[in-house]
Amino acid sequence: MQELNKYKDLFHEQVRKVQDQVCRKIQDLDPEVELIEDIWEREDFEGNPGGGGITRVFTGDKVENAGVNTSLVYGKISPEFAKKFGGNADQMWATGVSLIIHPRNPKVPTTHANFRMIQIGDKHWFGGGADLTPYYPIEEDFLEFHSVWEKVLRPYGHYKSMKETCDTYFTNTHRDNEMRGIGGIFYDHFNSGDLEKDFEMVSKLSEEFIPSYFPLAKRRIETEWTPEDEEFQLHRRGRYVEFNLLHDRGTKFGLESNGRTDSILVSLPKRCMYSYKYAPKPDGPHAKMMEYYKPKDWV
C-alpha cells in the first residue's frame, strides 16, 4: 500500500506534466485560442475531502474546442461502487489525464487520449490509450500516428493487442460496426504483475502523445478545405457523439458515479450534424475516407 501510494504521487506528477505540455502545444497550434481553467474539488463517499482536478478547456478558430483534464481523487467508496469492481474494498484512489482535441480544419484529425492509474482496495491497474479520428484520407498521417505507438510499445510486446483492443472498443456497433476513427491503442485493467515496468511503460505512452499527434496537426492546420469537407467532418462528428454517449464506458462510468458532467462531456465536438442515411459522394475523398473506418494493419 505504501509503495502504491508512492506511485499515486509519481503518476499524478506525470499526468500534470503531460497536461501542461499538451496545453502549450494546443496554444502553439492556435495562438489565439481561448482558455478556461477550472480547478475543482470533490468529497468522498463519507463527505471527507476526496481530491479534485484541473479542467482546461480551449475554444478557438483553429482548435475549435479541446479539453485537457487531470484529476487525483481518493477516499472512501460506497459498497455499491466497490461491487462494480468485484470486491468489498472501501478505499480507492485514481489519477489520470484525459484529453480531446477537435480542430476546425477537416484535414486535421480529432484526437483523444487518456492515461490513468487506479487502486481499489489492494488491486491496482492502468487504463487508457490514444486514438485518431480523421475526416480526410491522408494515409501518411495515419501511418505516422500508428508508427509512434508501435515503436514505443515494441520493447514491451503490447502493440498488437492494444491496437486490436482499440479497434474493437471504438466501434459504433449500431452503425454496422463502423469504427469511430482509425484506432490507435487502448488498454484497460492493465497489470502485468511488474509495477515498476508497467509504470515506466504507461509513463512513456503518456509522453508519446505529443509526437504522435502534433507534428501531423501542424502540417495540416493551414491547408484549404471545401464546404463538402466540412459537411463530412460534421457528419462524422455526429458519429463521434453517438459513440461517446451510447457506448463509451468512461463517459457512462463518469456520469453514473456523479462525476463533473461538464468535464466529462467536454469530449463532445462544438458543432456536429445528423442526417438521415448520410452517404458521401461516390468516388470522392470522403467515400475513400469511409474505407478507413474499419480495422486495418498499419505497421
Next chain:
Amino acid sequence: MQELNKYKDLFHEQVRKVQDQVCRKIQDLDPEVELIEDIWEREDFEGNPGGGGITRVFTGDKVENAGVNTSLVYGKISPEFAKKFGGNADQMWATGVSLIIHPRNPKVPTTHANFRMIQIGDKHWFGGGADLTPYYPIEEDFLEFHSVWEKVLRPYGHYKSMKETCDTYFTNTHRDNEMRGIGGIFYDHFNSGDLEKDFEMVSKLSEEFIPSYFPLAKRRIETEWTPEDEEFQLHRRGRYVEFNLLHDRGTKFGLESNGRTDSILVSLPKRCMYSYKYAPKPDGPHAKMMEYYKPKDWV
C-alpha cells in the same frame, strides 16, 4: 388472442392514418420541404417475415428535419428478448407511430410524440405520449399544448399521472435534473383492464397531437429570430441529443433489439452545439426559458 389480433389491425390502421395526417401538416407548414419515404421489412427471430414499417423523413428550410414513422412488426422472439418482459412467451406483435419535428425557427418548439400497442405472449399494453421542447419563452404556447392533453384525458382521469410521468422521464439526470423541454404526457405498460376503453383513449390521444402542436407552430413559423436565439436553440438541441442517447429507453431498446438505426436516430436534430458550461445571458429571454425546464403545474 383473436380479439387482440383485431386490435392489432385496428391500431395499425389508426397509426397509419395519423402518419398521413401529420405528414400533410408538415408539408403545409413548410411547402418546400423535401420528403424521403423508405418502406422496410424485417425478419423475425427465426428468419420468417416479421412485418416492417414506413419511415418518412423531411428536410427543409422551415422544418429543418422531421421524421414520421410507423411500423407493424410481429413473429417469433428470442428467449432473451422474452425475458426482458418477464416471461417466456415466444410470440409478439407491436404497432405504432413515432414522430419528431425539429423546426429551424427557434421560436417554434421541437416536438416528439409516439403511440404504440404491444402484445407479448398473452400480455398487451399501450405506451407513448407527446412532449414539447421550446427554445423561447412564449408561455401561451406552452399552456395551449398542455391544455389539449388535459382536456382529452379529463374523462379518463389520467392527465395528472401521465403529465408527472412525462416530467420525470424526459429529464437529464446528469444535468442537475434539467428537463429536456416542458413535458407533456407519457405512459408505458398502460393497461387498465378494459381493452376497449384503453383503445379508445389512446386512439383519441393519437388524434390530438395535431391540434396540440400545429396551430402554435403555424403562428410562429414566420417570426423573426436573432443569432442569439439560434445559438440557444442549438445548445438546447445538444441537450436533446444527450437525453436521447444517454437516457431514452426507446432509443436504447430499438438499437439493442437490432432496430433500423436510421429510423431510430431520425430523432436527432440536424444541427446542434456543445459548449463547456454554457449559460445564457442573464435577464434575457433565454435565461427566462431555462426556468421552464422543470416540472410545473400548467392547467
